[in-house]
Amino acid sequence: MSQPIQIHPAKxxxxxxxxxxxxxxxxxxxxxxxDFLQMKRRAQFPDPKDLSSLRDLGEAIRRYSLARxxxxxxxxxxxxxxxxxQVHWAETPDQANAIALGIARRxxxxxxxxxxxxxxxxxxxxxxxxxxxxxTLETDMGxxxxxxxxxxxxxxxxxxxxxxxxxIAALFAEKIPGVAYSEDVDTLxxxxxxxxxxxxxxxxxxxxxxxxxxxxxxxxxxxxxEGNGRMCTTVPRVHIAITGIxxxxxxxxxxxPLNSLLPRSATGQPVTTYLNLISSPRKAxxxxxxxxVHLILxxxxxxxxxxxxxxxATLQCIRCGACMNHCPVYxxxxxxxxxxxxxxxxxxxxxxxxxxxxRHLPAVLRLDAxxxxxxxxxxxxxxxxxxxxxxx
Amino acid sequence: xxxxxxxxxxLRAAPAGSPAVLPDLGAWRAMHPPPADAAAxxxxxxxxxxxxxxxxxxxxxxxxxxxxxxxxxxxxxxxLLFGPNTRHGAQLAAHLNAAGPAAPRLVPYNRPVxxxxxxxxxxxxxxxxxARGAIADxxxxxxxxxxxxxxxxxxxxxxxxxxxxxxxxxxxxxxxITAEHWATGMPTNALVISGPSKTADIQQTLAYGAHGPxxxxxxxxxxxxDKP
Numbered sequence: 040m041s042q043p044i045q046i047h048p049a050k051x052x053x054x055x056x057x058x059x060x061x062x063x064x065x066x067x068x069x070x071x072x073x074d075f076l077q078m079k080r081r082a083q084f085p086d087p088k089d090l091s092s093l094r095d096l097g098e099a100i101r102r103y104s105l106a107r108x109x110x111x112x113x114x115x116x117x118x119x120x121x122x123x124x125q126v127h128w129a130e131t132p133d134q135a136n137a138i139a140l141g142i143a144r145r146x147x148x149x150x151x152x153x154x155x156x157x158x159x160x161x162x163x164x165x166x167x168x169x170x171x172x173x174x175t176l177e178t179d180m181g182x183x184x185x186x187x188x189x190x191x192x193x194x195x196x197x198x199x200x201x202x203x204x205x206x207i208a209a210l211f212a213e214k215i216p217g218v219a220y221s222e223d224v225d226t227l228x229x230x231x232x233x234x235x236x237x238x239x240x241x242x243x244x245x246x247x248x249x250x251x252x253x254x255x256x257x258x259x260x261x262x263x264x265e266g267n268g269r270m271c272t273t274v275p276r277v278h279i280a281i282t283g284i285x286x287x288x289x290x291x292x293x294x295x296p297l298n299s300l301l302p303r304s305a306t307g308q309p310v311t312t313y314l315n316l317i318s319s320p321r322k323a324x325x326x327x328x329x330x331x332v333h334l335i336l337x338x339x340x341x342x343x344x345x346x347x348x349x350x351x352a353t354l355q356c357i358r359c360g361a362c363m364n365h366c367p368v369y370x371x372x373x374x375x376x377x378x379x380x381x382x383x384x385x386x387x388x389x390x391x392x393x394x395x396x397x398r399h400l401p402a403v404l405r406l407d408a409x410x411x412x413x414x415x416x417x418x419x420x421x422x423x424x425x426x427x428x429x430x431x
Numbered sequence: 432x433x434x435x436x437x438x439x440x441x442l443r444a445a446p447a448g449s450p451a452v453l454p455d456l457g458a459w460r461a462m463h464p465p466p467a468d469a470a471a472x473x474x475x476x477x478x479x480x481x482x483x484x485x486x487x488x489x490x491x492x493x494x495x496x497x498x499x500x501x502x503x504x505x506x507x508x509x510x511l512l513f514g515p516n517t518r519h520g521a522q523l524a525a526h527l528n529a530a531g532p533a534a535p536r537l538v539p540y541n542r543p544v545x546x547x548x549x550x551x552x553x554x555x556x557x558x559x560x561x562a563r564g565a566i567a568d569x570x571x572x573x574x575x576x577x578x579x580x581x582x583x584x585x586x587x588x589x590x591x592x593x594x595x596x597x598x599x600x601x602x603x604x605x606x607x608i609t610a611e612h613w614a615t616g617m618p619t620n621a622l623v624i625s626g627p628s629k630t631a632d633i634q635q636t637l638a639y640g641a642h643g644p645x646x647x648x649x650x651x652x653x654x655x656x657d658k659p
Contacts (some may be wrong), residue, residue, distance in 0.1 A: 093459070109442040292456060306631070319618075341443055
């Protein structure tokens, strides 16, 4: 059975939010990061008309994909299967993890190297693998830092956005044998590169997400800057991709406009360093690439959102993260303290804490919700605007 | 019933929304006109990929091995991975073998990675691959790795030299996909590469060489044999 849409009780939300509001260092990190990302995105779209027409086209492509979703999923499965990629369907996080675990046990996997995958966060992949005695290693630099610290990602695009280089320097010096304290960012990244290269070569399975799954060609389209996604999908003997059922698009030519919106909105880049289009496992005669490629298609409440015409629109999301970068609530209380923070069509997490019911869903993104939220949190008088900790 | 049948069943049972209208890419194509001529396409490609911190060097179909040897020496490259069964691989081998001991040691990628993974990760400084084409508006290289030039050649070595024929620069990704009919047959792996590997995961500070190459060096060959 699919999970019903769950409204998370805002358990401890008030306390965590107040703690975040009263943590000037973290608020400065987030404010700086959000200003930076907003500025970068603005620079990518100097002409509002261009942005508007590109967004309209992007929406038309996503609406078309959703209007034909069951047919496109079947076409995707047919073409992937013909290409030699094995397709699995999971209604729940438990099913998704059980499928991955079945593959891992069959190939006697001990180490899974992970590229960034928000759906793997959604289904609790690492926890499920570790409970079965299989090590999972995050290889995106930000995710690696967060995992090393025993924390959760605080932003879908920049997972370690809540940490300063001083904190990361101390973390590396404490956790990685033979590493001296250095605040130099290039040095820190080269340390991560060195450690993780050994792991890519040793991993039995590489796990990745998917940005767009192309039905007509049976292609998994992945974007990234670091190259860890390519490592995870190329070096280990087995590649498992995990994604939501809404990520399918009909045609390959539908990807370029979406891929023009995605990095420009996410990080203000015209394009990511790598577009990685995977259509098959290693073929006879080829010298590298995984021998097995699997795709796990996850429902986890998406079919229920699909069944509601108002909520269906949330499945159009391409997960650029720009909404988080512009969200006044997230900018102030974001990070690990705001536990259910991942945006996008993840039904368990989608309804962020201030939204008590579906009719309040848009409140999270409404500027006028901020003073209301502040009053709810602190009980402060609404007239004390000048002293408003949220007014900066 | 399987999970698959239940998922598809729920999707099919959902109320019909707005009808499926095929997106119109014509307007987008009109908004993205190609560069005026080949020289403009080359200039735009160069500007954009250099902005992503790749190097671009003008050369010719005859002279590039000499340029590569010079650049490699300047970067302290000791080992250079190449595909011996490609035309440019053979050209490189002929040239470097004649160049004597000062040239980097050529390492052929001619066996499955499973047989030499540690050596590939630990001992290879640089690689040379061809490019299938390029994209002007994002400054990107298109690679379709194959048995002669495997996938990891453009990922594992610290420096990636790429040989590009200037005549193969497309206006944008959509133009490349359309002109080359990608939808009729995708390779195992297609790559679009826009400069060296990078990350801004530590305090939004840009750092190069995160997991892939620290340097991408484009050897831009003009088919006419003339430097632009």
